[in-house]
Amino acid sequence: MGENKPIKIRLIMVSGDFPPRISGVGDYAWHIARTASVMGAAVTVITTKNQYAQESFPNDNLDIRPIMDMWQFNEAKKLFRILDESDDRSIVNIQYNCPFTYGRRLLINFLPAMIRTFYPKIKVVVTMHGFWEQSLKFRLRALPMMRAAHGVIYVDRLNKMMIKKYSGLPENRLMFIPIAGNILPIPCTTELRNTWRRELQLKDTDTAIAFFGGIGRNKGFEYLIEALEIARNRKRMQVIVLAIGGFHSDVMGNSYQTEITNLINKLGMDKYVRILESLNSKDVSKYLHAADIAVYPFLNGVGENSGSMLAALAHGLPTIITKGPANDSSFTDRLGVFMVPSKNAEELANVIEKIIVTPAMQQTMRDKAIEVSNILSWDYVTSTSMKLFMALSNIP
Numbered sequence: 001m002g003e004n005k006p007i008k009i010r011l012i013m014v015s016g017d018f019p020p021r022i023s024g025v026g027d028y029a030w031h032i033a034r035t036a037s038v039m040g041a042a043v044t045v046i047t048t049k050n051q052y053a054q055e056s057f058p059n060d061n062l063d064i065r066p067i068m069d070m071w072q073f074n075e076a077k078k079l080f081r082i083l084d085e086s087d088d089r090s091i092v093n094i095q096y097n098c099p100f101t102y103g104r105r106l107l108i109n110f111l112p113a114m115i116r117t118f119y120p121k122i123k124v125v126v127t128m129h130g131f132w133e134q135s136l137k138f139r140l141r142a143l144p145m146m147r148a149a150h151g152v153i154y155v156d157r158l159n160k161m162m163i164k165k166y167s168g169l170p171e172n173r174l175m176f177i178p179i180a181g182n183i184l185p186i187p188c189t190t191e192l193r194n195t196w197r198r199e200l201q202l203k204d205t206d207t208a209i210a211f212f213g214g215i216g217r218n219k220g221f222e223y224l225i226e227a228l229e230i231a232r233n234r235k236r237m238q239v240i241v242l243a244i245g246g247f248h249s250d251v252m253g254n255s256y257q258t259e260i261t262n263l264i265n266k267l268g269m270d271k272y273v274r275i276l277e278s279l280n281s282k283d284v285s286k287y288l289h290a291a292d293i294a295v296y297p298f299l300n301g302v303g304e305n306s307g308s309m310l311a312a313l314a315h316g317l318p319t320i321i322t323k324g325p326a327n328d329s330s331f332t333d334r335l336g337v338f339m340v341p342s343k344n345a346e347e348l349a350n351v352i353e354k355i356i357v358t359p360a361m362q363q364t365m366r367d368k369a370i371e372v373s374n375i376l377s378w379d380y381v382t383s384t385s386m387k388l389f390m391a392l393s394n395i396p
Contacts, residue, residue, distance in 0.1 A: 010086055012083070019281075020280075031381070034062065047067075048068050083118075086122055091122070094111065096126055097128075108145065112148035126152050128142070132158050139162075155176075156305040158303070181307060183314070193290060196286045196289060209240065210317060211224060216247075224241060224348065225241070225263055227352060231353055247260075294319040295320045300326050300342070301322050301325060310376060313335065318361070322339070323341055323342060
């Protein structure tokens with residue numbers, strides 16, 4: 001990055017989530033903001049007030065302003081005060097994935113139109129983190145922001161035609177930019193890895209399977225637990241699951257967590273599942289380094305916008321994902337992952353066993369994982385985003 005020319009632009013990042021709050025979109029926003037700052041952009045981050053003290057936010061030469069309470073229309077003046085500081089070279093980049101991130105309020109959906117009205121020289125780019133898999137209600141809710149934006153970035157190539165249709169923008173204002181892994185690998189040696197495995201009470205003979213990311217209903221974690229039981233009972237394989245990140249509450253509270261806990265106990269797997277919660281990014285990296293394989297058994301398949309999957313690849317882990325609408329067969333060649341049917345614990349156990357007993361296969365998958373991660377870096381993602389920002393800043 002040190003060889004890049006300084007980018008003379010002010011980037012105003014709007015993200016409902018931002019570290020230290022754990023969130024895939026929040027992590028994305030931080031990586032873009034941090035890397036853009038290193039590249040020479042002046043970066044301001046507007047995010048939600050929370051229980052964290054100001055000093056808990058990342059210290060990356062970023063101007064972080066946790067000023068928003070509920071993202072209601074009467075809070076727009078807080079945003080406008082920051083825009084008052086801006087000039088013609090300013091870009092507002094709104095991260096959008098889930099209405100819950102913005103308190104299910106409509107301010108964020110109409111913010112691009114408001115900026116166009118009151119600050120006509122400032123350009124607005126919406127980064128859409130999910131779309132095709134969302135409901136019609138979600139898409140209609142996002143329609144005003146997409147129609148008023150100067151440009152849209154989408155992180156899943158499956159969204160291309162739908163984003164074009166809903167935004168009404170010409171193709172030169174739409175850009176597919178894949179994400180990178182949301183956890184940067186910390187340095188690791190054999191000695192450090194052995195230390196981290198001991199922290200997790202892993203034996204040398206144990207195969208640790210990492211599942212990184214919040215455990216929710218659409219993640220298929222129950223099938224991983226069932227596959228664990230099959231693998232351990234079939235050939236007495238010493239398999240341990242590391243659930244790195246713990247549970248996400250759903251709309252019914254903690255009901256899914258209760259279901260999973262009951263399943264673990266029913267199958268007698270409580271000694272072989274480690275639920276690792278309240279972790280910072282360094283801890284997550286430690287435990288990914290300590291693992292041997294990563295598994296993501298999502299019910300609808302794992303898309304290329306999965307920061308959790310890309311984090312596993314960045315740590316060189318042989319990775320198993322489920323097939324589904326979110327992906328296609330090209331993933332095997334492009335990403336080096338092994339794909340299995342969703343909702344099929346038996347097949348998942350078969351593949352886990354195959355990888356464990358085939359060292360050559362493990363090495364091939366590790367090599368491909370590192371190769372992919374070297375290409376899909378945050379330098380690449382940010383510099384590509386900046387090219388769009390710079391192009392839009394020159395549009396009258």
